Amino acid sequence: xxxxxxxxxxxxxxxxxxxxxxxxxxxxxxxxxxxxxxxxxxxxxxxxxxxxxxxxxxxxxxxxxxxxxxxxxxxxxxxxxxxxxxxxx
Numbered sequence: 001x002x003x004x005x006x007x008x009x010x011x012x013x014x015x016x017x018x019x020x021x022x023x024x025x026x027x028x029x030x031x032x033x034x035x036x037x038x039x040x041x042x043x044x045x046x047x048x049x050x051x052x053x054x055x056x057x058x059x060x061x062x063x064x065x066x067x068x069x070x071x072x073x074x075x076x077x078x079x080x081x082x083x084x085x086x087x088x089x
Contacts, residue, residue, distance in 0.1 A: 004031040009079035028073040
């Protein structure tokens with residue numbers, strides 16, 4: 001099975017210490033679980049079930065994880081949802 005690249009955006013890059021990691025996994029959910037176990041700081045980002053916690057999004061090969069089919073993926077992107085306010089209002 002080819003490795004699955006898990007890419008981190010924004011502050012998550014700093015939490016992990018790199019832009020992406022590659023893991024051997026049966027599917028993208030398992031890949032997220034592995035990444036969470038290797039990087040404990042991500043326990044507030046990725047749940048035990050491999051899904052993102054509130055405030056974060058996951059895209060699997062460019063598709064929102066909520067509609068992506070479980071299976072092999074080339075790339076999984078994890079990013080924080082940043083809500084801005086009115087600037088200079």
